[in-house]
Amino acid sequence: MSSQSPALRAAILIVSTTAAKDPSTDAAEATLRSVFEQDGGNQWTVAETHIVSDHSAEIQRQITTWTEPVEEGKHINLVVTTGGTGFAIADRTPEAVSPLLHKQAPGLVHGMLAASLAITPFAMMSRPVAGVRNKTIIITLPGSPKGAKENLQAVIKTLPHACLQAAGANSRALHSGGVKKLEKEAGVGSQGLAQAQAHTHGHSHSHHHDHGHSGHRHTHSHGHGHGHNHGNLVRLSSENPKSNDPSLGPSRRHRSSPYPMLSVDDALSLIAKHTPSPTTTTAKVTPDLVGKVLAQDIYASAPVPAFRASIVDGYAVVVPSSGHLRGVYPVVSTSHAAPSSNLVPLKEGQIARITTGAPLPPGANSVVMVEDTVLISTTKTTHPTTGQEIEEESSVEILSDGIVKPGANIREIGSDIPLNTLLLPSKTRLSPASIGLLSSIGTQSVKYYSPPTISLLSTGDEIVDPSLPRELSLGEVRDCNRPTLISVISQAGFTPLDLGIVSDKQSNLETTLRQALRSSDIVLTTGGVSMGEFDLLKPTIERSLGGTIHFGRVNMKPGKPTTFATVPVKNNDGTKSQKMIFSLPGNPASALVTFYVFVLPALHQLAGISPAGLPKVPVVLGHDFPVDKSRPEYHRAMVTVSKEGKLIATSTGGQRSSKVGSLEGANALLTMPAHDGPIKKGEKIEALMMGELRSELA
Ligand code: AMP
Ligand code: MG
16 A cells, blocks of 8 residues: 555545535535545545435435446445435435445444544434445545544545455455554554544534535534534644543552653753744834834834934034133024924024024034023014014123033934934833834834733632632632732733633533633643542543643642643634643642743743743842752742842742742742752852842831
8 A cells, every 4th residue: 555556546425405406515525535635645536526415316326336346446446425414304324325335334433433522422413334335435424524524534544455455455465564564554553543533633613614504514514513612623632642531440540640750941941842933913103012022123213313402401602613602692593492494504603592402503513501601682573473572682691611612512413322223122022111212213113022822720629719709618729829820920911811710520621721722822720730530631631632741740849740731723714733731730839830930931932032931040048948859849938138239038938839828928939959958048049030029228
């Protein structure tokens, strides 16, 4: 079955009364053709297609025609029908096909159903049959194009082998290499079905799409049943799930974690590697951009100031070559800080009244402050617009002793911001001052990194919404993680999407996670990642969502069961992207610490912020710190600037991972190495700064 093998010939039978009347309503043919082309490993030619209505006789006539014995090499290897497999009265394809089968192929039926059932129990609503007639394999696919596609994808890798056998190939030769060889040739692994689906199993039915096809198809898509609430998640079975299969009993459950214990650094590298590149947005320059990260260099497209301007209120002068100005001068004009088109040039021996920020008259080369002058005489004139009589300065004495330098009290063109200077390099996090700079050079819009979206949920049957004004029953615990994490995420400048509390039930978890994956770049969960039977995050990610767990255990305290996974998700435009799931431990201190250590860096990376994560600061221990022998510890502490300017760290108390109180009043996490015996007072340790420094002064 190499690429030199002759092409296998497939025939597609569309069973649809609607499509029989109007073939343009059929979408299944094109979909199935593309499965043969894309997933068929270059082994298939679609040799025949035909449309019949939901009539047994028509279905049977076409299939018998295609499966008649013909001369060697001319026969159809595979007939796939699409449509008529549901429970509607008109659905009769399986009944029409069954009597034609010389041999039943329940394995293929099972393969298709298992793939669908892995997605939804509604797969039970499909009634496929499969088997062999003469030398041809026949399979009945559901009517919805997406369902048909999924079912065909579930078995297509194994069909060439079945077809060759059905066509009479020497079985012994075919099987000579053993099942491993067959799997290799078919591009599937020992996980069999899961692998066969692996890279192709699209799972993106939209309710609208399936049902919008036609009235006839409507019933079929019910029959197939997928996609009523699975949105656009790509179905992709995890290659090698390590997690517990929740359907297994206690005796077959893992008693120690099957996930390798990673160092924090290795875990962080994996996160960095699997964090997608940031995307960008362009928006008008407004104060709303504060906090956004520039995705372009900004050059000054105009100098600031744009004209020679006075720094003070006073008199514009032309400094004579001697530099001495003392004397009485006629005031020949006035320049205000206002748009001005006809400034009279100034000559040596004349002065002009000028206000702060006003343009200098041409020829002027210095400004004398009003404080260094005396008014000598005034004249009366008529105001040009109001017609009122006003008094104006006519001569002023300049008192300056000594030399006046040309250029004094003048802001030259571009002296604040020269033309074409790099004003704000890409990756700058915009501050209020940056908005000022952008405004002053007249930048209209900028490109910035789109802020990532993050949704979060708490898990646990015992978790109760803290807003419920009631006493707790035995075993109940108020949700502390979600409000805390929402606060930190907001404080870090991101917008969290709150998905509430989800019970420890796999179907609930799966539904909420799918919703979360559709609506955000990062999904954050707490709880359910330990070793208990209700710790369902890992199995749900691996087994229901087809995600890949990159790590499920980290050598740290607190936070050992922290889990990071990516899940392929199909976007509305048909492209696929990887979404990230961080499943943090449920204990409140663990959840917050692991958020800072693992999730914040990913958020930062997605937002274009670097360096990513909390700022690292060297601090000195203010007392001995007890530490763990085997696991590096993140110790909640208060870092204070001493009167001498040293950064001193003191513990905020008991470090048990459930103890949220030790985080209250902590502004830092000290990264304590694993060590036998305490780390001594005076030692230098790296701290991750969560909050503002406290100062011993004031
Ligand atoms: P888990 O990680 O689900 O095994 O939970 C570990 C511990 O954290 C248990 O005592 C839970 O009750 C507690 N816990 C889990 N989630 C939360 C939460 N959202 N708020 C407060 N405590 C929690
Ligand atoms: Mg739990």
